[in-house]
Amino acid sequence: MFSIGDFAQLGRVSVRMLRHYDAIGLLPPAHVDPATGYRTYHSDQLGRLNRLVALKDLGFTLQQVGAILDEAVGADELRGMLRMRQSQLEEQIAADRSRLARVEARLRTIESETIVSIEPVLTSVPATRVAQVKVVSASYAPEDVGAVITPLFPELERCMAAAGVEATGLSVTLYVPVPGGGEEVTIHTCLPVADDVDVVPGAEVVVLPALPTAATVVHHGSLAAADATLQALARWIDAHGYRAEGLAREINLACPADDLDAWVTELQVPIAPVASPVDAPVAPAEAAR
Secondary structure, three states, X not given: OEEHXXXXXXXXXXXXXXXXXXXXXXXXXXEEOOOOOOEEEOOOHHHHHHHHXXXXXXXXXXXXXXXXXXXXXXXXXXXXXXXXHHHHHHHHHHHHHHHHHHHHHHHHHHHOOOOOOOOOEEEEEOOEEEEEEEEEEOOOOHHHHHHHHOOHHHHHHHHHHHHOOOOOOOOEEEEEEOOOOOOOEEEEEEEEOOOOOOOOOOOEEEEEOOEEEEEEEEEEOOHHHOHHHHHHHHHXXXXXXXXXXXXXXXXXXXXXXXXXXXXXXXXXXXXXEOOOOOOOOOOHHHHOO
């Protein structure tokens, strides 16, 4: 038999917690001296204590712990619970890290709101024959795009390798709002191919339309932090009498898999001049007046 202090040391818990477990009926002592009230424990109770602490650390409430202990949970069952909870915690940690990265990116965007030194290049982009795979994202928000975009380029590369087709240029990503889809956008990941390529099994072969005029700027760093660059570009477009004609295309100039901060991406926003009042079309009813 062990005093409450000795039993607490053996079980690596505090005396206070043992008293609490006793009070709620989870782990009463083996014996309580009626004269002194001293609690003593038996070594056989260490097994229940170990399970109690493990289940509590897995995130179960003490009420749930009591129910599980009363069912005499075994080591194998406990191991299964541990693996399941471990997976849940890893997912939560990944989600928290992603959330922190988004907050950091938003903070950089806020800090860059006063930057006016961006000088995009205006250019025309020719039509390009590409092989592509695509997926629908719930929105253009980074967390929704990031949740579905990662497998696309490896999938496209596998399809092209299996077909014996080589890329003739840099990879391209573009985003197209889904008609009637609310906030949904279709993400197209593309690799240029030769003009005589008609079929790539598992992918589509299409011609990306030309952009008569695009405002382009090079972003250095992770695309998770590209919002500041895009918003600075949007301010330039607005200030110089243009309007955006769609979401930015991304041309991947350099994208080392082991260092997202070393990525180099050209952002291409299709633009058109904002029509002045004298250039605005006249409605038929107004023309007849």
